[in-house]
Amino acid sequence: MxxxxxxxxxxxxxxxxxxxxxxxxxxxxxxxxxxxxxxxxxxxxxxxxxxxxxxxxxxxxxxxxxxxxxxxxxxxxxxxxxxxxxxxxxxRNKPYQFPGRRLAYFHNHGKYFRSEKDVLNRLGKWKELWESRIDRLEKIWQQNVMNQPNNDFERLFIDSFPYYAGMTENAIQYFVDTTIDEQPTGFDVATVCHERFTMDTWTDPIILKDPFDWIVDHPVRDIAEWIRHVYFSQPQMVQKPIQKFIQDYETQTSLSPFAWRLLYSRLVLPIHYFQCIELYYARLADNFDNSMTGEIKKILNQSGDYERFLAHFYDMAGAPHRSLQLPKLDWFN
Missing domain, CATH: 3.30.200.20 (Phosphorylase Kinase; domain 1)
Structure with missing residues (x-):
């Protein structure tokens, strides 16, 4: 080489x-x-x-x-x-002290990016992308139901899929209602985002801002995925890190009502569940990975706690949900 x-x-x-x-x-x-x-x-x-x-x-x-x-x-x-x-x-060879603020700088520098090619643009396409993803999983689920499961993972998938399909429908409906009820502001424009921004994205010994991580989307995509990663990494200690991250972000630019609602819709979408199922079937082409059974069990065991997290998210995150009239989902009440 x-x-x-x-x-x-x-x-x-x-x-x-x-x-x-x-x-x-x-x-x-x-x-x-x-x-x-x-x-x-x-x-x-x-x-x-x-x-x-x-x-x-x-x-x-x-x-x-x-x-x-x-x-x-x-x-x-x-x-x-x-x-x-x-x-x-x-x-840079040390983590950022204020990653929320640093992410806001990144989004401001990537704001209004445009390309003649639409291949990496996800802005405004969440509904179609989410529907396509759950449809693909539903086809796999139906095949498993018809053919009978081969192992514990597939049995757990068969049992749990209807619940997460319902959760996905709620996320899609909340997103659609947001686009109808709220007007985007100057904050709600395309910027350079990450496919999946997490606590680990900028913490390597040499921090790499990797172009192969990037897409074009609404800035709350990154905030939502950071919050998701924090929750599943340390579910008992999420309130302070989430509030701190958002407060640091908002030192540079405030989230609009439209943005808060998009953020919430994305957290309702069970991407963590999707990824687990997709990874299992991607690996199945080679060999059955028994560790995936433990992973899906962990997700299912946390489902009740995650519902409670979503039910109280606006309060936990410090969102001015009363003054902004941010609606909650009845599903979690």
């Missing part, structure tokens, strides 16, 4: 290490990150390149640049695989 970097990119590293799942190299001045890409991602690569340039131009720190090979191209082939290189000119 070092020979590939030398010949194709003119990079002569003296040190190699890992940043997340990626191979990284240091030449004494800069860090270079090697990322495997796929032919079908050509349109996505173009948008990720545009996002990177947009954030860098708007002053976002520690964002890598796409690094061109010696022939001027960004994608290079080695054997049967394709690679690009990201170049980090500056980097």
């Amino acid at each position: 070092i020979q590939f970097l030398q010949q194709e990119f003119g990079i002569f590293p003296g040190q190699s290490f890992k940043i997340r799942q990626y191979d990284a190299y240091y030449d004494g001045h800069h860090i270079y990150i090697l990322i495997k890409v796929y032919e079908q991602e050509q349109e996505e690569l173009q948008v990720r390149y545009e996002m990177t340039n947009y954030l860098r131009q708007n002053g976002e720190k520690f964002v890598p640049a796409f690094f061109a090979a010696t022939d001027g191209r960004f994608v290079k082939q080695l054997d049967e695989n394709y690679y690009i290189v990201l170049k980090l000119e500056q980097w």
